[in-house]
Amino acid sequence: MMQKIETIFVDLADWFIVLLQGWGIPLAWADAILLLVQFLGVVAIVLFNITILVWLERKVSGFIQERPGPNRLGPFGILQTIADALKLLTKEDIIPSKTDRWIFRTAPILFMTVSVMLYIVLPLGKDMQVVDLNVGLFFFISLGSLSTIAVLMGGWSSNNKWSLIGAMRSVAQMISYEIPLALSLMGVVMIAGSLRLSDIVAAQGNVWFIILQPIAFLTYFIAATAELNRGPFDMPEAEQELTAGAYTEYSGMRYALFFLAEYTNLVAVSALASTVFLGGWQGPGLPSWLWIIIKTWLVMFVFMWIKWTLPRIRMDHLMAFSWKVLIPVSLFNIVATGFGLYIFKGLGG
């Protein structure tokens, strides 16, 4: 029974292939169709996660701030997100007249696309990966940095000063934190000996990388918070200073796309954290896909906890922190890991 639950999604995919072949469709075509279905599956996971996540974020913030949070729609207000989504969908789509219309329209779509693409390489369970790229980690980091362009496009094309400042901040911040983010993952890559995410998970069979690489985990976590534009690094949005930063001129579903993409990124980054540092889908007892969900949500809870506790850091402090603290620390971590590996190998390990 346990085995059945464990492989339920893999079995489902196999069954689907067999079904398609039974209809007389060649294997190559069946694989292509399966890929499409898997992609739809990813989108479904993303949307499902976000629906819960937005609700949970509001509930968690309510809990931290000693207020009830949404509690009117459905049990514990769980339908609130759906109502919000409906509201945003039915809102008038306003494009201010002096904007660069094409770029203004493409920016949220690009942001969302990039965010969803991050999931392609994430192992969401044993043998549950859309594509197991041999440069999976590299793919993830490089796609993650693409979202900077989307924010810049949105901010700059809005023809609004607040948006421009927000976008510029966003570029400065994301580029600065891209470096420690990538560097912090290098230590893990050195130990695992591979950029392939399934290999990294497999390398954590005995001990999780959070124990071997605690500094890397901390730098990753901090840099990821900045990458996600979440508090205390929510500089590009900074609603108390820049009204809504890069998103000031967006309304309705276009705004919602930005909003959803940020949450999509949050899930992806948390899932990567659990994959790279917390042993991925490995865990006793429960099925693998449940383990990754549990770990991801735990990481996301910590993200929320931090956001709702800390004030926003100042822009120049933010840059200084990245260049003067995080990058040296992560470089040191790489050197230390190198020495550690050398000694370990010298001992015959």
Next chain:
Amino acid sequence: MLQTEQLTINIGPQHPSAHGGLHVEAVLDGEMVTDAIVHLGYVHRSVEKIAENRTYAQYVPYTARLDYLATHLSVMGYVQAVEKLADIEVPERAEYIRVIMGELSRIASHQLCIGSMAIDIGATTGLLYCMRDRERIMDMFEMTSGQRLLSSYMCIGGIAEELPEEFFPAVHSFLQDLPSMIKEYEGLLFGNEILQARLKGIGKLSAQDALSYGVTGPNLRACGVNYDIRKIEPYGIYDRFDFKVPVGSNGDAWDRLMVRKEEIVQSGSIIQQALEQMPEGAVRSKVPRVLKPEKGREVYHRIEGAKGDLGYYIVSDGGEKPYRLHVRAPSFINLMVLPLISIGGLLQDIIVNIATLDPVLGEADR
């Protein structure tokens, strides 16, 4: 040399940190502020002119709408000025109740200052903690007058009604919890390193500048000037209380906040003393329905408002309405140093400066 453009942005009048209608025109060079101009008048209601068309008693509720975050203090300044003008005696008990309500208002106002400062720098939770505690004061105001925010509880010649029974346990439990509230703010906000980095050394105002601009209240005391009207020119019964005047040293945003935090504690001790000393008796003296102070008499009365030196200047022409009334609004004068302390800083520091100067636009614009 790269050609760069200066950016003029309007912070307010509709802006999350505009504190209700403040408009700051900031010229930015990147994130640096090269110029800042304060524009006022978005909440102007000609309150001073209205006074000339209202009798002295009718005007009381209008004063509550000046500093609406510490209404009791605004009203107290006005009623005391009128009492001075018309030589009206106030019963002892009423004086004590006025002190209690006034100091509660001060606590509420400072709590809101700390809270709104917190949300202005992105610590949303800080606001809600402060609001939660301020809510208890608002509940007490509701008990006394049925009004939470704009209670015109004080009137010429005393206060409107005796304190209700349920007020006393509420105020006692509030005072008991006050230290733990402060401790909570310290844990969540003041102890936070990010917050300290954002406030310390920001918006530095020298004592010399503060004095020449006429800055008063916690903002002046943060610069190291020991100036509190409750001490130097005691009005009402303030000479009977033993309290300290917290004074800062650097005049930066951090000191402004710390002074307010300390003042909450001191106000709590004043309320405690007032509750202990309060005698029994009437709360309102006999005052004629329509006051007609002597012709040609004028009076200037000032009190220590929550935001600073709050003064009322009233001239009587012998009629039932003031001939002229002027309010020296501390928020208005305090705001004038905003460009001085903001230029050369960052855009984010303007927000901190506005928040820690703690202006109330209802008072600044009148």
